Amino acid sequence: MSTQSDKLHAEAARLRDQIDRHNYRYYVLDDPEVTDAEYDRLMRRLEVLERDHPNLLTPDSPTQRVGAKPSEKFAVVVHRKQMLSLANAMDAAEMIEFDQRIKRFLKNDGDVEYVAEVKLDGLAVELIYEDGRLTKGSTRGDGVNGEDVTPNIRTIKSIPLRLLKPVRGPLPKLLEVRGEVIFPRKAFDRLNADRVREGEAPFANPRNAAAGSLRQLDPQITAARPLDIFCHSPGAIEGIEFKSQWDFLQGIKALGLRVNPLTRVCPNVEGVIAFWNDLTERRHQLDYEADGVVAKVNPFALQDQLGEVSRSPRWAVAYKFKAQQAETQVRDIEVQVGRIGSLTPVAKLAPVALAGVTISNASLHNLDEIRRKDVRVGDTVLIERAGDVIPYVVRVTRPGHPRSPEFAMPPHCPVCGAAIVHEEGEVGYFCVNANCPARMRESIRHFASKAALDIDGLGDKLVAQLVEKGMLKELDEIFDLTADQIAGLERMAAKSARNLIGAIDRSRNVALDRVINGLGIRHVGEHTARQLALRFRTLGALMDASEDELRAVRDIGDEVAHSIREYFDEPRNRDAVVRLARKLNIAPPPAPVEGRGALRGKSFVLTGALESMTREEAEQKILAAGGRVTSAVSRKTDFVVAGAEAGSKLRKAGDLGVKTLDEREFLTLIEG
Numbered sequence: 001m002s003t004q005s006d007k008l009h010a011e012a013a014r015l016r017d018q019i020d021r022h023n024y025r026y027y028v029l030d031d032p033e034v035t036d037a038e039y040d041r042l043m044r045r046l047e048v049l050e051r052d053h054p055n056l057l058t059p060d061s062p063t064q065r066v067g068a069k070p071s072e073k074f075a076v077v078v079h080r081k082q083m084l085s086l087a088n089a090m091d092a093a094e095m096i097e098f099d100q101r102i103k104r105f106l107k108n109d110g111d112v113e114y115v116a117e118v119k120l121d122g123l124a125v126e127l128i129y130e131d132g133r134l135t136k137g138s139t140r141g142d143g144v145n146g147e148d149v150t151p152n153i154r155t156i157k158s159i160p161l162r163l164l165k166p167v168r169g170p171l172p173k174l175l176e177v178r179g180e181v182i183f184p185r186k187a188f189d190r191l192n193a194d195r196v197r198e199g200e201a202p203f204a205n206p207r208n209a210a211a212g213s214l215r216q217l218d219p220q221i222t223a224a225r226p227l228d229i230f231c232h233s234p235g236a237i238e239g240i241e242f243k244s245q246w247d248f249l250q251g252i253k254a255l256g257l258r259v260n261p262l263t264r265v266c267p268n269v270e271g272v273i274a275f276w277n278d279l280t281e282r283r284h285q286l287d288y289e290a291d292g293v294v295a296k297v298n299p300f301a302l303q304d305q306l307g308e309v310s311r312s313p314r315w316a317v318a319y320k321f322k323a324q325q326a327e328t329q330v331r332d333i334e335v336q337v338g339r340i341g342s343l344t345p346v347a348k349l350a351p352v353a354l355a356g357v358t359i360s361n362a363s364l365h366n367l368d369e370i371r372r373k374d375v376r377v378g379d380t381v382l383i384e385r386a387g388d389v390i391p392y393v394v395r396v397t398r399p400g401h402p403r404s405p406e407f408a409m410p411p412h413c414p415v416c417g418a419a420i421v422h423e424e425g426e427v428g429y430f431c432v433n434a435n436c437p438a439r440m441r442e443s444i445r446h447f448a449s450k451a452a453l454d455i456d457g458l459g460d461k462l463v464a465q466l467v468e469k470g471m472l473k474e475l476d477e478i479f480d481l482t483a484d485q486i487a488g489l490e491r492m493a494a495k496s497a498r499n500l501i502g503a504i505d506r507s508r509n510v511a512l513d514r515v516i517n518g519l520g521i522r523h524v525g526e527h528t529a530r531q532l533a534l535r536f537r538t539l540g541a542l543m544d545a546s547e548d549e550l551r552a553v554r555d556i557g558d559e560v561a562h563s564i565r566e567y568f569d570e571p572r573n574r575d576a577v578v579r580l581a582r583k584l585n586i587a588p589p590p591a592p593v594e595g596r597g598a599l600r601g602k603s604f605v606l607t608g609a610l611e612s613m614t615r616e617e618a619e620q621k622i623l624a625a626g627g628r629v630t631s632a633v634s635r636k637t638d639f640v641v642a643g644a645e646a647g648s649k650l651r652k653a654g655d656l657g658v659k660t661l662d663e664r665e666f667l668t669l670i671e672g
């Protein structure tokens with residue numbers, strides 16, 4: 001063999017190994033280590049190599065099948081029709097090539113009609129409806145074998161368990177629908193903030209969060225995550241007929257399935273390109289991640305003629321958005337200490353512009369990640385922003401020269417110098433000192449944040465100074481600060497010091513749930529805090545509640561009950577809470593009014609901004625009148641209260657025929 005052919009063999013083997021590993025990380029572990037763009041690049045390179053040198057092709061090459069093996073956690077579902085994947089087009093020129101290929105194949109000179117859809121970056125699933133009932137929900141797996149996740153699928157509120165009766169004719173005997181399960185972006189940001197606060201590794205992106213949530217053995221966990229779905233393609237179908245993709249989408253929508261409202265019919269490829277241009281601009285406003293546009297030949301008759309090649313249909317293509325990536329240099333790797341003492345390495349970067357903002361920090365998540373990517377000070381790295389998430393380091397593109405030594409976790413806390421603990425086999429490193437100023441700083445930040453005491457003007461920089469100078473060692477000491485003390489700090493004028501003291505004073509009058517949230521008890525966020533406040537009504541009662549009593553509260557399980565007990569069993573925490581309670585004027589939640597007929601047991605969804613009250617006030621009023629507030633609109637919702645700029649929830653209420661109220665109607669009802 002010539003050395004040239006040796007080289008090609010070696011390259012193909014290396015690509016196969018890399019792709020197999022990425023498939024495994026993506027499909028089985030839900031923890032990819034490269035971006036989709038990088039994965040696509042490897043796959044394309046391998047495809048080109050195999051096409052140009054067919055002797056390199058092996059039967060087990062990743063190009064010869066659709067994905068990776070499903071995990072063994074779940075029962076296997078064999079898809080009646082294989083779930084294919086899509087070929088990519090990277091720019092308009094490749095889109096036009098795709099269109100020309102189709103015309104050549106169909107021997108057609110005229111325009112081809114396409115349906116242009118949003119390419120959702122979620123998790124592909126298949127729903128099976130038999131005689132109108134949802135009988136199975138599965139993941140795509142490798143396209144042939146998926147995982148049976150029916151109990152989890154059934155917790156997704158936008159997936160009907162029964163189809164609506166069609167206007168004409170009976171329910172289809174069999175309807176398999178494929179779609180994409182997504183994790184809404186805002187909810188994702190909240191989930192990650194909670195995870196970071198609680199010392200858990202954040203999800204890298206909403207897709208992973210969706211996958212991680214759906215592939216849970218305990219459907220309760222799935223149910224607690226606000227997953228959503230858009231259905232986009234047919235599987236096996238009996239007893240109903242569709243003539244085209246558009247016809248199919250309209251048809252399943254009428255049956256009660258959720259389809260993406262942005263979908264368009266385009267008379268030709270130029271229409272698809274225009275749709276892509278439009279969506280490229282608007283993609284950041286969507287509450288879900290999208291990574292491109294899918295163009296599908298509309299008439300099913302033409303799709304049948306076109307057929308498929310190896311892994312993908314000839315009649316569809318994914319026209320990808322440009323990745324939001326940039327290259328820059330790592331200037332330093334810093335270690336930050338979180339509220340519960342967890343150490344997080346952060347790359348300090350040479351500032352670089354990315355998607356309209358200047359980036360100078362990127363998360364490195366944990367030591368394992370740094371080692372795997374071998375990131376060192378001085379290296380040039382590729383960073384990526386997925387949605388509004390903190391950017392992260394994808395990989396090293398050019399090692400520094402000379403290369404810096406490997407990064408090591410400091411043996412002592414970089415802030416207080418206390419020992420660092422690390423459990424064998426665990427990812428996390430923690431500062432052991434409960435009084436570590438960094439931990440205090442994070443606790444105070446959280447306590448002063450919008451969702452807790454909402455102390456205007458007590459920002460990050462100021463908190464850092466106050467803790468550093470020893471002026472704040474406990475949460476309750478915030479209320480002992482004086483204007484003189486604050487005015488003595490850097491960049492603090494007497495006037496702003498007085499304003500801050502005013503804000504601190506005003507924050508003393510506070511609702512119980514905000515105080516509970518502000519304490520920063522592990523696993524207790526806004527929602528749980530509200531439930532606790534409703535049940536216990538005073539801090540004292542909460543402090544003395546047994547684990548059993550805690551478990552009896554709505555949405556609270558073993559782990560949360562245990563964590564609350566653990567928090568209050570720590571004498572230092574008890575003392576701090578008692579001192580705090582003395583300095584605050586805490587309002588219990590309004591007592592539920594028994595028997596106010598109209599609202600008892602009624603469920604509400606609030607959307608848009610109300611004029612006469614905040615969302616919390618509206619929630620309180622509903623709770624006080626015996627109603628419930630949920631976040632997603634479903635058929636079970638009784639009322640959707642729509643304020644200014646209400647968006648998708650209002651539309652959904654319309655789609656589902658749920659009653660909507662404007663602000664005036666809401667007030668009449670609630671005061672009624």
Ligand code: IVH
Nearest residue numbers: 084085086117118119120124232233294313
């Ligand atoms: S159509 C044969 N439509 O992208 C048609 N797929 O690489 C294949 N995806 O796993 C699916 N949005 O889950 C289709 N509007 C859309 C999509 C979409 C996202 C996913 C799909 C599949 C992957 C294809």
